[in-house]
Amino acid sequence: MPADLNTYGFPPGYFVIKNIASSRMLDIDSDMVEDGTRVILWPETEYSIVEDMRRPEANNQVFYIDTSGALCSRSSGHAIDIEDDGLVLRHRRPVSHPFPNKYSHPLPRFAYDPATGRITVVFACDPTYPASGDLDAAMSAWKDKTYILTEIPMRKPRTIIDNASEILTSAITMPLALFGGNKQSNATPEAVWTAGDIDLKEDEILETERSEEGEVDDSPEKIRQVRVVGLTREEEKALGERAKSRWRWEVTPLRSTKRQTGPM
Structure with missing residues (x-):
């Protein structure tokens, strides 16, 4: 058989x-x-x-x-x-x-x-x-x-210009945030990674937590x-x-x- x-x-x-x-x-x-x-x-x-x-x-x-x-x-x-x-x-x-x-x-x-x-x-x-x-x-x-x-x-590697732009944006928004009280953050894992607070690799981001920005594939x-x-x-x-x-x-x-x- x-x-x-x-x-x-x-x-x-x-x-x-x-x-x-x-x-x-x-x-x-x-x-x-x-x-x-x-x-x-x-x-x-x-x-x-x-x-x-x-x-x-x-x-x-x-x-x-x-x-x-x-x-x-x-x-x-x-x-x-x-x-x-x-x-x-x-x-x-x-x-x-x-x-x-x-x-x-x-x-x-x-x-x-x-x-x-x-x-x-x-x-x-x-x-x-x-x-x-x-x-x-x-x-x-x-x-x-x-x-x-x-x-x-x-994602493609971040450049010096990208980092400088982010620092400038943070400097402008930070004083405004002081008047906003304690607000809950809606930052995604990609946003936290981009800001440099946590060094997350792309393959460490959960599929269910990957934002639209995290779907960019331009490397x-x-x-x-x-x-x-x-x-x-x-x-x-x-x-x-x-x-x-x-x-x-x-x-x-x-x-x-x-x-x-x-x-x-």
Whole structure:
């Protein structure tokens, strides 16, 4: 009896994955093979989707789904795991107790929906791997979330002119604030980060707290980060369209030969 193979929405064989919002490809950082190597977004390095016409050194942007639903890198053959919400290369590891734990656990399963362009991640256990003895309610909360692969926007570095303008604005508004009494601040995490009070990185801002300004992606850097965000149904509905556009991916299968385009 033939095996019942499931590619979880991905095409069979090898494929490349492009983020629609940034037009960058999922990529193994520096084509490394070490355990824990980051998976990032990088500009496309090979435009042909025909196997015989592709350069082997571009295989760090090629992936496949194995029979368990694990997303794997073609260049190394290793699977992709989730570590601190980021994607990393993961070698298979032996079971260690108490199982599961951060070191040893079932690999997550990736699924692709061609209709929506979303890539979701399914975990067999709580991806935070809480210590034993935690409250049952806290340990089961992860089951109520949908885990979605998303790109993280990156702002261009602030210039001296930007900082001088901000200081001038603060100097003008500060005396006025003295007459306003104690008012509750509505500053967003991005506003606090921009003001320099807290050094928050873009990938440290929660999706549910990212303002419209935080959606700006104007950095000249080639690299972009990716992460998996866990959202309840209510949190997902509350997010704007720009945030959801970063969840869209285009998966393109590689072909073994050129297609026949004319009569023989």
